[in-house]
Amino acid sequence: MDLDVIKQDVKDQLTEHRFAHTLRVMDTAVDLSKRYNESIPNAKLAAIFHDYAKYFDQTIMRQIIVETDLPNDLLDYHHELWHGPVASHIIKEKYGVQTSDVRNAIKYHTTGRACMSQLEKIIFLADYIEPGRQFPGVEEVREVAYEDLTKACWMAAKNTTMYLISKNNTIYPDSIHAYNDLRNQIN
Ligand code: DGI
Numbered sequence: 001m002d003l004d005v006i007k008q009d010v011k012d013q014l015t016e017h018r019f020a021h022t023l024r025v026m027d028t029a030v031d032l033s034k035r036y037n038e039s040i041p042n043a044k045l046a047a048i049f050h051d052y053a054k055y056f057d058q059t060i061m062r063q064i065i066v067e068t069d070l071p072n073d074l075l076d077y078h079h080e081l082w083h084g085p086v087a088s089h090i091i092k093e094k095y096g097v098q099t100s101d102v103r104n105a106i107k108y109h110t111t112g113r114a115c116m117s118q119l120e121k122i123i124f125l126a127d128y129i130e131p132g133r134q135f136p137g138v139e140e141v142r143e144v145a146y147e148d149l150t151k152a153c154w155m156a157a158k159n160t161t162m163y164l165i166s167k168n169n170t171i172y173p174d175s176i177h178a179y180n181d182l183r184n185q186i187n
């Protein structure tokens with residue numbers, strides 16, 4: 001399927017603000033893919049679809065999670081965690097995206113997980129450092145992003161987790177697994 005057609009479909013699902021974020025994630029993911037020799041078509045496809053389900057109705061997302069092989073424990077956590085897994089399902093059904101690396105990069109873009117592939121790391125990081133982001137500490141992560149992909153992902157996972165804890169939020173187990181595994185991968 002043509003990327004321009006996909007872009008238009010994604011645009012129709014999102015707000016203007018969220019679509020602009022998506023395009024910046026795509027540009028950032030392409031830059032990171034050049035640096036780390038990742039597949040650029042895969043990075044583009046994962047990036048363009050990563051927030052596809054961001055504004056899906058919660059009832060619909062809940063239903064998709066229950067009726068498919070997506071992990072049901074997602075339902076015990078914040079609904080913000082549902083849009084990646086749901087998008088990874090939708091793009092297979094609606095767009096025939098079969099490539100598991102692309103689908104996993106979308107599925108895990110919010111939480112990360114243990115043993116992330118290079119593409120998963122690139123999408124996770126691109127979502128965090130795209131130029132529109134202004135989290136405290138993001139500049140330090142940007143400085144490391146093109147030097148050490150794994151370390152930059154660990155820093156992003158750490159910042160997000162610490163932020164969520166400071167707000168008394170729960171932490172999905174995959175987020176903790178991502179933090180631990182990325183930490184163990186760096187020296
Ligand atoms: O969809 P985006 O806004 O581009 O970014 P995202 O998908 O990375 O994050 C969506 C939200 O999910 C963000 O506010 C942080 C939050 N989040 C990430 N990991 C966890 C989490 N929320 C909870 N409760 N638990 C997590 O483990």
Ligand code: FE
Pocket residue numbers: 050051083084109110
């Ligand atoms: Fe997201």
Ligand code: FE
Pocket residue numbers: 065066067068069070071072
């Ligand atoms: Fe399920």
Ligand code: FE
Pocket residue numbers: 021025050051127
């Ligand atoms: Fe995003």
